[in-house]
Amino acid sequence: MLAIIGAGPAGLAAALEAHKEGIKDIVIFERAKEPGGILLQCIHTGFGLHYFNEEISGPEYAARFSEAIKDTDIKLICDTMVTSISKDLEIIAMNKKDGLMKFKADAIILAMGCRERPRGALNIYGTRPSGIMTAGAAQEYINIKGYMPGKKCVILGSGDIGLIMARRMTLEGAKVEAVCELLPFSGGLKRNIVQCLDDYGIPLRLSTTVVCVHGKERLEGVTIAKVDDKLQPIPDTEEYIECDTLLLSVGLIPENELSQLAGIKIDPVTKGPVVSDTRETSISGIFACGNVLQVHDLVDFVTLESQVAGKAAAEFIKNRNLKNEFAKVVPGERVRYIVPQKVSLPVTEELTFYFRVTNEFDNMIVSLSVNDKEIYSKKKRKLAPGEMENLKIKTELFENLTSDDVIEIKVKEK
Amino acid sequence: MKKIDLTCVVCPFGCLMQIELDDNDKIISVTGNTCKRGETYAENEITDPRRNICSTVRIEGSKVHNVVPVKTSSEIPKDKIFECMKEINKVVAKVPVKIGDVLISNVLGTKVDIVATNNVLD
Numbered sequence: 100m101l102a103i104i105g106a107g108p109a110g111l112a113a114a115l116e117a118h119k120e121g122i123k124d125i126v127i128f129e130r131a132k133e134p135g136g137i138l139l140q141c142i143h144t145g146f147g148l149h150y151f152n153e154e155i156s157g158p159e160y161a162a163r164f165s166e167a168i169k170d171t172d173i174k175l176i177c178d179t180m181v182t183s184i185s186k187d188l189e190i191i192a193m194n195k196k197d198g199l200m201k202f203k204a205d206a207i208i209l210a211m212g213c214r215e216r217p218r219g220a221l222n223i224y225g226t227r228p229s230g231i232m233t234a235g236a237a238q239e240y241i242n243i244k245g246y247m248p249g250k251k252c253v254i255l256g257s258g259d260i261g262l263i264m265a266r267r268m269t270l271e272g273a274k275v276e277a278v279c280e281l282l283p284f285s286g287g288l289k290r291n292i293v294q295c296l297d298d299y300g301i302p303l304r305l306s307t308t309v310v311c312v313h314g315k316e317r318l319e320g321v322t323i324a325k326v327d328d329k330l331q332p333i334p335d336t337e338e339y340i341e342c343d344t345l346l347l348s349v350g351l352i353p354e355n356e357l358s359q360l361a362g363i364k365i366d367p368v369t370k371g372p373v374v375s376d377t378r379e380t381s382i383s384g385i386f387a388c389g390n391v392l393q394v395h396d397l398v399d400f401v402t403l404e405s406q407v408a409g410k411a412a413a414e415f416i417k418n419r420n421l422k423n424e425f426a427k428v429v430p431g432e433r434v435r436y437i438v439p440q441k442v443s444l445p446v447t448e449e450l451t452f453y454f455r456v457t458n459e460f461d462n463m464i465v466s467l468s469v470n471d472k473e474i475y476s477k478k479k480r481k482l483a484p485g486e487m488e489n490l491k492i493k494t495e496l497f498e499n500l501t502s503d504d505v506i507e508i509k510v511k512e513k
Numbered sequence: 514m515k516k517i518d519l520t521c522v523v524c525p526f527g528c529l530m531q532i533e534l535d536d537n538d539k540i541i542s543v544t545g546n547t548c549k550r551g552e553t554y555a556e557n558e559i560t561d562p563r564r565n566i567c568s569t570v571r572i573e574g575s576k577v578h579n580v581v582p583v584k585t586s587s588e589i590p591k592d593k594i595f596e597c598m599k600e601i602n603k604v605v606a607k608v609p610v611k612i613g614d615v616l617i618s619n620v621l622g623t624k625v626d627i628v629a630t631n632n633v634l635d
């Protein structure tokens with residue numbers, strides 16, 4: 100049995116790919132009532148441009164995969180939460196109907212997605228009134244449940260979810276007073292800044308944070324302040340903004356409690372498992388893909404990554420051909436992280452490396468080297484931490500790679 | 514002659530384009546776009562800016578869902594966005610609703626429909 104945990108776009112694509120590769124016994128566990136994952140609440144369009152060559156909404160994107168699953172014998176078990184996995188590929192899951200269940204899998208694919216950093220992780224000073232929630236929670240209230248969480252709103256964090264929610268709240272009649280961003284740049288896609296903020300005249304306040312919240316029962320206002328280059332609030336720059344809602348969009352964390360329990364090695368930067376090019380984790384037979392592995396901005400890349408994992412898991416079940424020689428992949432100058440973190444040897448297929456840069460850069464060169472010798476480079480007009488980059492490298496370039504070799508990707512000046 | 518910067522919003526690449534306009538606001542040149550759609554976007558943005566909008570419509574008769582997500586079938590003029598939201602918030606759908614079902618046709622006489630973007634079957 101191939102067990103897949105999570106029926107978001109990652110789990111669904113991985114399942115379909117493994118099925119295509121001839122695996123018959125596939126089970127997907129999903130804790131929600133329906134498949135689709137986070138896409139179900141992302142009702143805006145902006146999905147599928149790479150993969151389907153058209154722009155569709157989140158639910159439509161998810162439906163294409165969940166409908167395709169219906170035409171196969173892939174088993175989808177919803178309303179069921181996986182509570183543990185082990186290095187021997189044992190899975191414990193539970194639901195209201197069947198209680199605790201135990202399975203032994205031949206391979207596991209982790210596709211649990213990520214979750215938002217809650218307010219506690221941020222430590223804003225002040226009272227604890229209602230009206231403070233994550234942007235994703237507000238998105239669920241409006242787009243799934245059909246409730247409006249407030250009328251006058253400040254958003255902290257300018258990642259895509261924050262930007263999308265600024266527009267959504269505005270369309271539904273709320274006034275969004277400001278989107279505050281701690282860093283000197285937004286982590287969101289440029290198009291979202293244009294279509295979600297500029298179109299509606301919502302101010303984006305960079306290098307600004309919320310230093311205090313006010314109100315007893317319900318939020319009454321927030322104090323914001325500018326921050327210095329060490330991200331510390333600057334005295335006497337405080338400003339009070341009246342509002343009944345504060346949305347926090349301060350980053351996503353891959354959901355890896357299960358992975359950690361199993362003893363899977365986690366990358367301290369991505370907060371996801373360390374994987375090879377086949378998306379195999381440090382435990383043989385356990386693969387990972389999608390947001391549980393690295394936080395993606397575009398679901399299309401989630402789909403591609405998950406197909407890699409699905410195919411590799413199928414290969415693992417069919418042939419048990421364990422690849423156990425790897426060349427290391429390390430981030431160089433101006434690169435924050437790279438996935439995969441290692442490459443299995445010998446290299447037999449074109450490889451795609453995904454990475455993020457540390458800051459905003461203009462007119463640079465992305466360079467890939469093996470043991471400090473450059474083998475590939477590409478010009479880039481714009482690079483930003485909010486946009487995941489990728490490098491496709493042809494098989495020939497890695498012909499004589501050995502496990503002593505180190506692959507480095509860096510960004511350098513022209 | 515005038516030069517303006519414009520971010521193409523047609524796809525998530527968000528190319529930053531430089532547009533040269535003559536004194537009658539006619540485009541002389543567009544650079545910085547990765548594909549042809551950027552040019553078309555620039556042309557439209559200067560003469561007749563349009564946007565897609567996405568929202569939700571109340572749905573009756575479902576055990577699981579209170580709302581069904583919807584989108585405009587193609588772009589509507591930017592200055593009609595809020596009027597269009599009012600129309601969307603007036604309608605109530607009934608199960609079953611399938612992806613692509615038209616919930617409002619020819620909204621505000623724009624020849625654009627409001628269509629469902631998820632299946633709500635029960």
Ligand SMILES: Cc1cc2nc3c(=O)[nH]c(=O)nc-3n(C[C@H](O)[C@H](O)[C@H](O)COP(=O)(O)OP(=O)(O)OC[C@H]3O[C@@H](n4cnc5c(N)ncnc54)[C@H](O)[C@@H]3O)c2cc1C
Pocket residue numbers: 104105106107108109110128129130131135136137138141144145146147179180181182210211212213235238259260263354357388389390391394395396397398399401525
């Ligand atoms: C607000 C927002 C806006 C976005 N906008 C865009 C956009 O415009 N364009 C674009 O291309 N991409 C966008 N994305 C990104 C894209 O939606 C995600 O990258 C993608 O959905 C990730 O897929 P996933 O399957 O890895 O995770 P998810 O969709 O989160 O799915 C994970 C699934 O695993 C389940 N699960 C977790 N733990 C367990 C467990 N223990 N047992 C059982 N089930 C479990 C969860 O219930 C969930 O269904 C956006 C994301 C967000 C959050």
Ligand code: SF4
Pocket residue numbers: 521522523524525526527528546547548549550551552
């Ligand atoms: S110019 Fe083409 S590639 Fe660039 S954002 Fe527009 S549509 Fe996308």
